[in-house]
Amino acid sequence: MSRRISVAIDGPAGAGKSSISKVVAKKLGYLYIDTGAMYRGITWALLETGVSIDDAEAVSQALPHIQLELQATESGLVVLVNGRDVSQEIRTQYVTSHVSQVAAQKAVRTKLVEMQRDMASAGGVILDGRDIGSVVLPNAELKIYLTASVETRGHRRWLELKDSENISLEEVCRTVAERDMMDMNRKESPLVCVDDAVVIETDHLSIEETVQTLIDLIRKAELGGCHG
Template sequence: MSKDERVRTERMNVAIDGPAGAGKSTVARRVAGELGYVYVDTGAMYRAVTLAALRQGIEPDEADKLKALVASIRIELKPGEQGQTVYLNGEDVTEAIRSREVTLIVSPLAANESVRAKLVELQRTMASERGIVMDGRDIGTQVLPDAELKIFLTASVQIRAQRRYQELPEGQRIPLTQLEAEIAERDRSDEQREISPLICAKDAIVVDSSELTIDEVVAVIIDLSRSKLAEAK
């Protein structure tokens, strides 16, 4: 057996897609840790670009400026004490990219063709050595269509809104109904955009986390991962 064939049977790539607030990042990070794989949070990469655009006053519809921006910035993902640390041009922006300002415009900005082309190129390079758990909205359909295991993680709008509400600091909480409306609009935007819309891959396994704990979701995906690896040997 060649080295490449051995790597293929010992490691694989796991793609986890799903709508906003489904718990993809938390689950993907845990799955990667248990499998000994590298976790890649693609949403964080798009948020980093969004933060850079906000700082420079660039609007989502300013295509030429976004193309120049994404060509000039450097985004790095590194393991950190609290999980993954995100760097934008050498600056730790892990917390800054989770601001409400970024959240409200990341979807239309992520739909920009130049932004997606650049980040997809980076993501595919990261996954080329295998042993990657990557989450996002188009990983199984566009970024890593050959991933051995594809998961579509979802939950009801109401459950996702409640989770986001609990994540917000008490002084920054907004009405739950407003969060539900924003998440529903985010779903609509992600599903209807022309470039890489949110779609469940035909060969993806749907996992509804509405009534499951994080531990239970992680256990399901770990079991599926081990089954896939066993089949490959």
Template structure:
């Protein structure tokens, strides 16, 4: 029986945080697809590639391998055998991941790996095209969003807590631009699947969102 959950939505909506907690609550394996794309972003940056160099990025895909492992209950992301988890949240990495993910070669490589994971075990995946492309037959599809202002505020607080400095307005501008890229790319654009449940988390706590998804899933599994 298909027990997979697909969670899609724009940057900063809380997809990863929510998906991790839902995974623990339901006993599913959490797969952070965004982290996988970010690992590819790290690889392209290390090669000195421009985000506009589609030919170079397409060629580089053939020599990059991204894998996921769990150590002490925490997801670790490996790039060609190296643990790059600590570098995934850097702003430059996020921007490269967002820009390079529009290229068909990058998406094909990631989709194949993600589908293979879901075929082996019940998973919850979050990303931009999980419900529409990667797991179109998922038992439950969620489209999680929040206002641009709220998403920027959360990212600003997150960076402050890590001792990093970035102006709020700059973060908000970056989020708007990433939304535009994700929603208007030719390959697998960000959109809500027709059968996905819309959850607006602008005024909801993480716990409230998790509980709502938990109840929706329990209903679907009856």
């Protein structure tokens, strides 16, 4: 008997976690929870209201006034902050360059981890982020670590941004490398590859190949197959 499971997908910035997870979830009829969009939403709200993101106390006091919602629509995920659709604003390089700083704040992580666990409690979910397998869903039936080189990830991110922002490939690669350092070395829930995760390196895999790899792993885990 197969069952609907919880899937934790971790990995560094630009590894393709969100785009891959969305496709896999749609194909399997799973709920996709974009935890990165949640952190971006909080980051956008703090920057928009002028809160100093270096001030842990100020951030903590601002959080109760930020209402965050994710809505799945036919055209994709909609991120609402206090009722406003900020799905586009949260993807700018400005927000990207500050999100690791905000995500490192304990109060922010506490608020969002609680939301994520609540959303995942029914099973049949795919969550992606940096601490899903280690902190948010340590008992997930399947844990995947999706990664690629800084050069590959930087190039992918640059392709997403180049038509809307005047930014060089070198600058994007530098931002990706800096974010890796921040995410791996932060005090609260650093980016780690847990021992029981399946590591998938996507440098030489197409989106379709990566999607199929994940689907095969999920189908096996649904049947209770081993996945260490």
